[in-house]
Amino acid sequence: MADENLVRPVLKHRAPGVGFYLSVLVLILLAGSAAHGDEPSEAPTLSALITMFDSSRCRECHEKIYDQWEKSHHARPLMGLADHVFLASYLKRGPIAVKPGEKATRKNFPCLKCHLPQFKYATDVVAAEMAEAIVKDDKATLRKLNISCLVCHNEKAVVHGRPEPNVLYGSKDLPDHPGQAIKKSPLLKDSLMCGQCHGLGPNLEFETPVQCATLYGSYLHAYIPSGGTETCQECHMKEGHYMPPDFNQREQLSERLRTSLPMEVHTLAYSFQPKEGDITPMVVVKTKISSKAGHRIPDG
Amino acid sequence: MVLEVTANAGDGKEIFRTSKFYMSQATDARSSQMVLGPDKKLGFIRDTSIQPFAPKEETFEIALPQGIADAVLEINLSYQPRPGNIYPIHKVVKTVSLGQP
Numbered sequence: 001m002a003d004e005n006l007v008r009p010v011l012k013h014r015a016p017g018v019g020f021y022l023s024v025l026v027l028i029l030l031a032g033s034a035a036h037g038d039e040p041s042e043a044p045t046l047s048a049l050i051t052m053f054d055s056s057r058c059r060e061c062h063e064k065i066y067d068q069w070e071k072s073h074h075a076r077p078l079m080g081l082a083d084h085v086f087l088a089s090y091l092k093r094g095p096i097a098v099k100p101g102e103k104a105t106r107k108n109f110p111c112l113k114c115h116l117p118q119f120k121y122a123t124d125v126v127a128a129e130m131a132e133a134i135v136k137d138d139k140a141t142l143r144k145l146n147i148s149c150l151v152c153h154n155e156k157a158v159v160h161g162r163p164e165p166n167v168l169y170g171s172k173d174l175p176d177h178p179g180q181a182i183k184k185s186p187l188l189k190d191s192l193m194c195g196q197c198h199g200l201g202p203n204l205e206f207e208t209p210v211q212c213a214t215l216y217g218s219y220l221h222a223y224i225p226s227g228g229t230e231t232c233q234e235c236h237m238k239e240g241h242y243m244p245p246d247f248n249q250r251e252q253l254s255e256r257l258r259t260s261l262p263m264e265v266h267t268l269a270y271s272f273q274p275k276e277g278d279i280t281p282m283v284v285v286k287t288k289i290s291s292k293a294g295h296r297i298p299d300g
Numbered sequence: 301m302v303l304e305v306t307a308n309a310g311d312g313k314e315i316f317r318t319s320k321f322y323m324s325q326a327t328d329a330r331s332s333q334m335v336l337g338p339d340k341k342l343g344f345i346r347d348t349s350i351q352p353f354a355p356k357e358e359t360f361e362i363a364l365p366q367g368i369a370d371a372v373l374e375i376n377l378s379y380q381p382r383p384g385n386i387y388p389i390h391k392v393v394k395t396v397s398l399g400q401p
Contacts, residue, residue, distance in 0.1 A: 081385070094339045111338065200341045211326065212338035218351070226353035250387060257379055257389045261301075261350060265375050269396040272363075280366035281398050283371055285305055289322075289356040296349040298301055298323060298379060 016071045024211060040165070041144065043121045046129035046141070055149035063176070066149075069241040074147040077115040078134070081247055085142060087111060095208045104131030110206040114197035114213070117151050117300050156196055157185045194232040198300065213300035223294040230294055264288040301350060303390075304376045307362050315371060316362045324349050369398040 043049035059066040080086040091098050091108060098104045098243055105124040106133060112119035122130070133141045150168075157169030167183050174182035187193050195216030202211045218231070238244050245253050265287055272282040291297060301322035307315045325334050325348070326341035335341055351358055363373060375393045379387040 045321075046304060076358055090337075090339050095339065096339045209340070210338050211341040211343070214324065214344075222354075223352040228352060232310065247381075254387050254389060257387065261377070261389060263375075263377055263390045263392070265392045267373060267394050267396050269371070269398045271398060275368060281366070283307060283373065283396050284364040285358075285362065285373060285375065287305075287356075287358045287360075287361040287375060289302065289303070289350055289377065291350045291352050291354070293350075293352055296324065296347070296351050298349060298381070 037105065040121060042123050043118075043126055044123055046122075046126050046133070049118060049122055049126055050123065050141075050144045053148050053150045053155075056145070057179075058149045062149075065241050068239065069149070071246070072241060072243050073246065074241075076143060077147050078142045078145055079139070083139060085137055085139065087115075088137065091131055091134060096130060098212070103128040107207055110208060110210045110274040111212065113203060113206075114199070115147075116145055117147065117155055117197065152188075152193070156193070158187060159192065159196070184247060189231065189233055191216070191232045192230055193237075195219070198232070215295045218295040218299055222296065228294050232294070235294060257297075260291065260293045262290050262292070302376075302378055302380050303356075303358065304374075304378075305360050307364075307371045308374075308375045309365075309368050310372070315364060315368070318360060320348075320358060322348050322350050322356065354362075364398075371396055387397045 036239045040052070043052055052297075057067075076083065077089060078085060090096050090111070096108050096110060098108055103124075104127050106119075106122060106127045109119060109122075109127055110296055112122075119126075119130075130145070132138075153168045153170065154163045157163055163169065164183070168180050168181055169176065169185035169188060171184065171188060172182070173184045195215070198215040199211075199213030200217040200220075201214050243257055243271065247253060265285065267283040267286075268283055270284075272280045303320040303322065304317070305319075306317045309315055324344050325346040326344050327333060328340045329342040332342045332345075333348060334345070362371070363374075373392075373396060375390070375392040375394075376388070377390040381387075
């Protein structure tokens with residue numbers, strides 16, 4: 001039964017098919033010592049990593065939520081605007097580029113701490129496979145690497161100790177939830193949930209340190225000290241698991257920024273005369289941009 | 301975030317143009333040169349981004365050339381995460397006139 005502790009919950013009730021047999025293969029490969037709450041073993045292949053966190057079964061009962069998520073950036077975290085595979089340029093040049101003649105390793109992927117949290121279970125073999133998919137612009141594979149239901153509702157759902165295997169975490173206890181029991185995790189409604197990835201500052205734990213999102217740091221050190229009381233979820237989950245902003249929806253993003261950043265403009269036209277007879281036609285423009293956001297803008 | 305202010309004379313000739321950049325700014329902690337990209341940035345050396353509960357107020361003084369009493373002002377606020385990738389936010393156009401002295 002130790003096998004069950006090694007695989008993500010959704011696999012347990014996967015309908016027999018290619019995915020099922022892949023799951024069995026993963027179970028066999030991962031068979032080891034993981035006990036209740038221990039770190040799962042590493043995924044030996046990219047395919048195994050995809051299978052470990054495949055959440056497609058959730059759609060069967062949670063179609064609306066799944067559809068919302070599928071449109072979100074969380075469903076394509078390795079892609080930017082218009083599905084551009086942004087990591088390709090970083091792997092080709094710059095501090096985290098793969099050295100000529102060498103294969104990529106985990107060290108080339110500090111970005112995946114947040115862009116693909118399950119990468120923590122990847123081996124160097126997986127890293128090399130992933131780099132190949134990225135450089136080849138293999139979007140079909142890269143779309144399967146996402147911040148899935150299991151990332152937030154298991155892997156990242158608790159911060160005090162490890163999440164329990166074969167348990168999903170939600171807003172309330174549901175012991176009879178089909179497939180896997182749901183346990184309540186208050187973290188899911190706390191800004192810290194989002195702050196795990198939406199950043200405090202430099203990530204110095206890597207051999208090549210990186211800095212991407214710093215939004216949670218801004219929330220903690222600018223918004224909260226100024227009296228802010230809302231959570232990330234209250235502003236960004238009004239539309240469920242779609243979680244805007246969506247940078248691919250240009251009009252929608254412009255409107256969101258327009259609402260979040262009201263701007264006033266005042267003008268004055270007059271003749272400036274600092275000295276007798278020294279007259280300059282002058283226009284003064286005063287602008288005031290306020291922010292209704294709970295963090296600096298821009299940030300991520 | 302970029303705030304751009306332009307003033308044109310009545311004949312369309314540009315009199316004034318300036319920009320303000322609202323963004324956190326980082327180096328790679330190896331030199332004083334600002335860097336771009338998450339693979340290079342480490343820490344901030346300056347932060348002009350728009351902060352919660354802290355309105356950004358600017359004053360632009362535009363001296364008009366002698367003989368020009370009217371100007372068309374255009375104030376644009378936009379989000380420009382990459383060169384050429386512009387999300388418009390606000391556009392305000394105002395015509396101002398000093399009138400007759």
